[in-house]
Amino acid sequence: MSQNQDSLEQDLEPASSPQDPKNADNGQVQANIDTLPSIEEQLRQTELLAAEHHDAWLRAKAETENVRRRAQEDISKAAKFAIEKFANELLVVKDSLEQTLAVEGASLEAIREGADLTLKNLAKAFEKSGLQDINPLGEKFDPHKHQAISAVPSDQPANTVVQVFQKGYALEGRVLRPALVAVAQSA
Incomplete structure (x- = not known):
């Protein structure tokens, strides 16, 4: 019976041992699997990267909206105050007219000089404004x-x-x- 027992034990042993060259590839694969990050870890890293990119996109979108809003405000202000330079030049003309008319009992010559001065001021205002x-x-x-x-x-x-x-x-x-x-x- 001892021969039968030996034979039975041999049948129960694995066909190859870890030192067997056929089994060396299996050990290498196992070592590679142990060093690779788990799928859960990879998913977590990918989700973090996606969240980071989404945050950067939201910031860029907000900055673009701020630039657009500032540009619209600048355009609005430019349209609103475009005449400011010309209006300042016309104030001199108005002052000249008021001074001419404020003179009591002015002669025709004095009124003519005042009107002439006013016309010169108006011509200067036109020239400065490109008119x-x-x-x-x-x-x-x-x-x-x-x-x-x-x-x-x-x-x-x-x-x-x-x-x-x-x-x-x-x-x-x-x-x-x-x-x-x-x-x-x-x-």
Whole structure:
């Protein structure tokens, strides 16, 4: 029976031992599995990274909204106070008119001098603000700057401005009001 027992014990032993070369790969895989982070750890790290990116995105979105809001406020203020420079220049003109009219018993000459000074102040205010006169007497008619209200016989070339009824004005090259003119008729 002892032979049968030995044979039975051999049948119960594992086919290969840890020193067996076939089993070496199995040990290596087990070692690799032990050193890799667990799936739960990987998920936790991924969730932390996602939360960090979401926070950065929210901050960038908030900053963009703040920049947009500030830009709208700046545009609103620019539109609201765009005339401020011109208004300050007109205050000098108003002061000049008030001083002229405040003189009791002023002669016609004094009133004329006051009006002349006021006109000079107004011309300075226009110049500083980029407002130019359009006074096209003797120039060729330009429908972008002039409005012809009549054509008159003249010895000047056809379509030449021969009379200005009302000056026009341009702001930084853009026509605010065209000049009202009469042009020479073609003969």
